[in-house]
Amino acid sequence: MHKQRLIIIAVAVVGLISIFLPWATAEGWGETDTANGLNDLFNGMFALIGFAAAAGLAFVGDQKKPVTDMFKWGVVAAGALAAIIALIDLLDIMSTDATGFGIDYDPSFGLFLTLIAGVVIAAVPLVLGKE
16 A cells, blocks of 8 residues: 555544544533533534545555545545634634633643644645655
8 A cells, every 4th residue: 555545544543533532621610521523513523524534535546556636635625624623623612711600611632633633634645646
């Protein structure tokens, strides 16, 4: 299997795992709670679909060659979808101000991992696209 395809699959697996890791942490009134990407079903499911699509497209075609043509742009779009979803959630969490209620919202490591995985998947077909 071509190294570009292997990288896409490996990063997609990391991205899929990151959806189940904490995306946000809420602290207040002496308690702490976390939410993963699937707690917000709309956003987490789109990121999950993006990572699954990228991994699936990496298995299409001649495995000894890099992903090319429309499949290449499909992988880029799938990675970009996951990254955009993560960025929207990151900005949403960072702009949430509930300090007046004694609650502090912060993004967590799963969200950052999702964002990084999406960017890497979108970049790999463009950077490692040559045979």
